[in-house]
Amino acid sequence: MALTETFDILSYKGVDKAIQGLFSKFAHQDQTGQIVFDFFDEQGGKVDCEILSLYRNKQASRGISVLNLSEDSRTIFVSDSYASLICFANQFKSRISFDEAGFLIIGAEFDLSLLTQAFRKVSKKAKINTVFSTSILGRVMDCKVQDLVYDRNCGYYLYNDCVQLKNPKKNKVSKESIFTFSLRTYCISQAIIQTVRTFKPKQKGVESFYQLNQLHWKDLD
Template identity: 30%
Template sequence: MENQIIAQEHWSENGVRIPVCKGMWLVTDSLPISVTHLFIGHSASDILCFCHYYPNWVNSPCLSAFVSLGLLPTKEQFTWLKSLFTNAKIHTVFDGGISGRVADCKVATWQIGKSARFSLAGDHGEFYYNKKKYRIPVNIFSLSRFEKLSGIRSGIRTHKPKAPFETFYQSFTNVG
């Protein structure tokens, strides 16, 4: 643990503070080779609340793993997870806001061994993929629209909280 900085997620009555870090929070009760579903999100609290709403992903016979990557997930984190959980279908549990929708798209590109660059320009999300620039209005930006424009078919499954909540934590605490 030499030269390591430990980042912690902080919970309070005002919400959750999610760290920006290179580390991760990982939970499974199975051997990595036997895990068939890998759930990736920004926040441990969001993943725990997701599990509250969807306990079928925790109970056998589902062999699942859950991981929080912090606010800015990296390709290196994902590549390590993909090499560890070689038989797992990828699911994302990022928030419903633009940061979560962009994270879905990043994971989709990493899933196929590529990368894309994302930015905000006014009320549009821009992304650069395969030497082309694309623009999507923020209010309709989604993994589905990203995949249609870019031609990517990643096979990942996204899970979002029901409106009006942006996070599963907000839904669980009923604070929107």
């Protein structure tokens, strides 16, 4: 795990220097001290960015950012936020073999064509993990990644505190309360084996690892 660059904000928040270097390939610190993470389209053109300041995190809407991904990657982590993924990696650094890990950060629009293109580089034996928020959107994204593994193209629609799921292959529509919906319940309802592992902060009321870091950092401030 080579160190290439560190950032003042992340150092201030207690992120290990080696972890910072791991996520620095498409990042730079601007004149105000904010960290800017670039996102790209299928042709490699820059289309959006995630911006992390001391107190706020603005996630990217479009594009994808791919780090350390190859056929030799044995573990893949997928997220929609550099900030949360960095905080997660810092928290679990003793349990992750970073030399064998690849990282995919997708914009909020969740362009499946970009993820599909990235997944073509990944071995079928690689373990897929997701690091999305505990919100209903984050849980739907967990399911979309599982769909990608199984080459499914399900549609998800939110209404009246329910998730409506449309499976075009089986011409089947089902629904579940947003309060109980998760990748686990989704796989059970669809009679498929869950192969994707999800990581969520366990602290009550905390949606993301970035938010968890913010709370811890403020307690120390």
